[in-house]
Amino acid sequence: MKLSSDSAVAATPSIVPTSQNHSAPSLLLRAFAPLHRTAMGVAWGVAAGGLLAIVTLVLLIRGTDEALTAGSLLAQFLWGYSVSWHGILIGLLWGFALGFVLGYGFAVVRNTAVWLWLTVIRSRAEMDQYSDFLDHL
Amino acid sequence: MDTHEEQLEHAVILLNGKLLGIVLGFLSGAGLFLATNFLLLKGGPHVGAHLGLLSNFFPGYRVTFFGSIVGFCYMFVVGLIIGTVLGAVYNKVAQA
Numbered sequence: 001m002k003l004s005s006d007s008a009v010a011a012t013p014s015i016v017p018t019s020q021n022h023s024a025p026s027l028l029l030r031a032f033a034p035l036h037r038t039a040m041g042v043a044w045g046v047a048a049g050g051l052l053a054i055v056t057l058v059l060l061i062r063g064t065d066e067a068l069t070a071g072s073l074l075a076q077f078l079w080g081y082s083v084s085w086h087g088i089l090i091g092l093l094w095g096f097a098l099g100f101v102l103g104y105g106f107a108v109v110r111n112t113a114v115w116l117w118l119t120v121i122r123s124r125a126e127m128d129q130y131s132d133f134l135d136h137l
Numbered sequence: 138m139d140t141h142e143e144q145l146e147h148a149v150i151l152l153n154g155k156l157l158g159i160v161l162g163f164l165s166g167a168g169l170f171l172a173t174n175f176l177l178l179k180g181g182p183h184v185g186a187h188l189g190l191l192s193n194f195f196p197g198y199r200v201t202f203f204g205s206i207v208g209f210c211y212m213f214v215v216g217l218i219i220g221t222v223l224g225a226v227y228n229k230v231a232q233a
Contacts, residue, residue: 029148036149039230043223051219058194067193 032114035107044103049095056091059083149231154224161223162216166209173205 059071060083071083078094081087169191176185177200185200192198195211 030150033148033150036227036231039149039227042230043227046226047219047222050222055194062193064193066190070190070193 032118034111034114037104037107037111040107041100041102041104044106045096045098045100048099048102049092052091052095053088056081056083056088060085060088151228151231152224154221154228157224158217158220161220162213165216166211166213169208169212170205173200173208174202176200177202177205 056071059067068083074091075081078091081090081094172188173185176188189198189200191208195208198204198208198211
């Protein structure tokens with residue numbers, strides 16, 4: 001199985017330097033290690049909150065009717081949000097909250113999918129191992 | 138043996154922020170490029186009336202073929218920044 005080298009693995013309490021360590025356990029860690037759910041939630045939250053705040057700021061600075069109308073459409077979904085200085089903070093909070101939920105959910109789904117995949121692989125391996133069990137009786 | 142199993146139990150994956158940024162940038166850029174050209178090919182009386190609102194954020198962007206290239210560049214930069222931030226924040230929190 002070819003393993004991608006675009007990610008590293010952190011094992012508490014120390015970080016495993018996978019770029020220098022190509023032992024079998026290290027490769028297994030790199031292939032099957034789960035995503036950190038809270039970290040993913042915070043990362044998405046920061047990115048989404050920052051993006052929404054910047055978008056609001058740009059709309060506010062431009063200040064055209066078209067820009068204000070486009071921005072205010074977000075208020076249909078985000079309670080309390082408006083294209084205003086106050087709205088930048090509200091947008092930041094809403095963006096963080098939504099981003100956190102999305103990121104956390106993404107990590108949970110990804111980790112569950114990997115767990116299910118591993119369970120299937122393990123079950124198949126066990127079945128292969130014991131398929132000729134009766135032949136030896 | 139035990140330490141390896143413990144490691145596997147407690148390990149979390151880290152992200153390569155630069156690579157994530159490039160991938161996100163390319164995907165988002167390609168998305169806007171394709172969406173713009175799809176609307177152009179579809180035609181109609183008001184081509185890209187809604188997508189054109191992006192020019193509020195991206196000066197120079199229009200729903201034209203040249204605009205799709207400009208939009209690709211803008212979205213690539215936005216995706217690159219978002220991906221890099223995602224990777225950096227994730228790694229920081231995961232290692233904390």
